[in-house]
Amino acid sequence: MSSMLPVDQQMRLLERGVEEILPKDELETKLAKAIETQTPLRIKEGFDASAPDLHLGHCVQLRKLRQFQDLGHQVLFLIGDFTAMIGDPSGKSATRPMLTREQVLENAESYRKQVFKVLDPDKIEVLFNSEWCLPMTSVDVLQLSSQYTVARMIERDDFQKRYRGGQPISLQEFLYPLFQGYDSVQMKADVELGGTDQKFNLLVGRELQRVAGQRPQTVMTLPLLPGTDGVEKMSKSLGNAIGITEPPSEMFGKVMSIPDDAMARWFELVSDLDTAAYDQVIQDIEAQQTNPSVHKRRLAANVVDQFHGPGEGAKAEVAFDKIFVKGGEPDEVECQVLPVAEEPVWIVGLLADLKLAPSRGEARRLIQQGGVAVEGERVTDVSATIAGVDGSRYRLKVGKRRFLDIEFRA
């Protein structure tokens, strides 16, 4: 292994964009020891495989892990296939339904593939916590649960809120932090990363490691990325997430849809501008001299470039302008082939059948509100039809951004 950078240089990089390091001097000590013994630190981060796709919020974490890798450390990427079944209560206001093992495994596999878009596959160890959690006996679980008290558990802010608000909290949820902490024991983690909402869970890990006679992990929390609504934490279940596998145009548009005042945070957490460019942008945003859409475009293009390759952002921007600024149509529209129909095809029914609207009632509403166009002509009559003769082709537009070509064939 090549020699590592000195402690102060490593720290300067690692501290960037970080909310808290607990305790900080302990990390410095660990780094010094790592350099001295030429042993990389074991950096843990766990992800519950509760949804199939990684999104930009995960990437904030992954980037920090990547930094650790680049500094010569070992990343332990833990897939919480066991804990996903419990459901992390962090920040939640309600008990989460338990996932089945099959769902979790499917998600885990999909994670594994996506993670390598950001992390270096050579310096990563992928682990599943079912490996040690599943074989635990009821005695082991009792043992584990005896290591933490109820009082300390309900100190936790989200439990506190739910308790005071008369909301149910199931016992199973108390177990979550314990299992997460137990993972750290099993993995002998030196450092564990997580979002600021993970602070409690991460600290439980320290406690359990101490009891197990290990040197407790250093806890590093990163700010949470707000979703496209600009308020809630990005999460798939809230529908405010941007998946890292989404197509460029979708990604660009979604970034453009974040509220203006969330821009600075997004630049900080998801753009890959160098420090000088970043500082400049933040200054500009604060000065409010420039039209915010200029910055937002830059952000959106930058994000697209990161996940789809340089230049893709610019292309997505052109397409975006064409559709939203000029009200035009995209270059490429998906085409669906339908069987020839004898009778004229009722548009309301067609929209529902093609899933362009969830129901006929909704399709009717869309037409009444002027949200549907066929071949560029706005449809205003709910009983309107089109002819489904052989070879005829129509371009449907629903709302501002949903396009579909249909073609009738014998």
Place this chain on the structure above:
RNA sequence: GGGGAGGUUCCCGAGUGGCCAAAGGGGGCAGACUGUAAAUCUGUUGCGAUACGCUUCGGAGGUUCGAAUCCUCCCCUCCCCA
């Protein structure tokens, strides 16, 4: 185990026999405007081809011409006491 309060549409929350497909807010969707899928404003928001019908207010029965509303049983949640 005893006592009390509750479970309403995607979410929060009003509604105590017909005027209830159910107020209001949030969210979503659409339109207008614009600087963007920001912000703002307007409309809309169970299903079915309009009138009309159908399904919905924790679940199952019942009373009634008529039930989210009344009765019975059951399930679930919260609070207090043990």
